[in-house]
Amino acid sequence: MKIIKSKFKKLADFCYELFGEAGLMIHKSKFSNRLYTQYQHLFMLVYKQFRKFTYKELLEDLSDNLTLRAYLGLNKLPNYTTLIKFAKRIPSKIFDKLMDAFGKFIKQPEKVAIDGTGISLDNPSPHYCKRIGQPYKKRPFLKLSVIVDIKDYLILQFKIRKKARHDVIDAEPLIKKLAKKYKPIYFYGDRGYDSEKIFKLVFEELGAYPLILQKRLDIPKYKRRGRYRKETFEVFDYGEYLQRNKVETAFSILKRKFGFSIRSKNVKNQKVEAMARIIAYNIDRLLEMGKQVILIFIRITRVSY
Secondary structure (H helix, E strand, C coil), X not given: CCCCCXXXXXXXXXXXXXXXXXXXXXXXXXXXXXCCCHHHHHHHHXXXXXXXXXXXXXXXXXXXXXXXHHHHCCCCCCCHHHHHHHHHHCCCHHHHHHHHHHHHCCCCCCEEEEEEEEXXXXXXXXXXXXHHCXXXXXXXXXXXXXXXXXXXXXXXXXXXXXXXXXXXXXXXXXHHHHHHHCCCCEEEECHHHXXXXXXXXXXXXXXXEXXXXXXXXXXXXXXXXXXXXXXXXXXXXXXXXXXXXXXXXXXXXXXXXHCCECXXXXXXXXXXXXXXXXXXXXXXXXXXXXXXXXXXXXXXXXXXX
């Protein structure tokens, strides 16, 4: 059997296998014009994140890369507006299915951590902001909340929102979705997640032990609220809790490798770009880790112009 050495051919194989595992249809509707498949469009969105391209730069690159085009079955490239419109109409639940499909390639994690970060929606330098009188620290951003396997630095679940909200609001649905696929032993979180609701979810629904740093450590146990918060207060292992810092390493890898900012102007496209970036990040991590996965190239009949 021929061994595939090209990184982007491996990426294509992994993407197609992931799309199939997620149960995505090759064409969105039976009334589709079938010029391009949903798999091809999704792959191009992920590939765009790998190369840090704009939509126009993506198509210019593919027009020169005849080998990859032939591998994908792209006899003719779409217009860049086709990809923008596809990103605008693709439902977010497709990316939820893709994250669940990663469960086939990711082993059960023992330690997971939750945290949030911001992804900038513009990319000016601090010097430029100073010259135009714009506060550099108050730029628009997307808030990204994630649960990460701190051993392999893989993102297991995520939530993206445009406006800032309290960490606990996003943590509750993330933990519930995580409990359906994974059963970790330890769950790490900083003071932002110090809530009895979170402690209860982690204990009862996730079946893990919460190593969440509580606020106001000077307040004694008998004055604290919440059954689970009281149970974990006196036996809190601060040395083990420092493992939580590894989630910051995952954020560092994500931003250094795939960019600190998002270029799209439409809110839906901004979120799709961020979600495609997370899919690209996980695939890149798995490829670098050398996972022994079966990459099946899904051969389908493609219609071109």
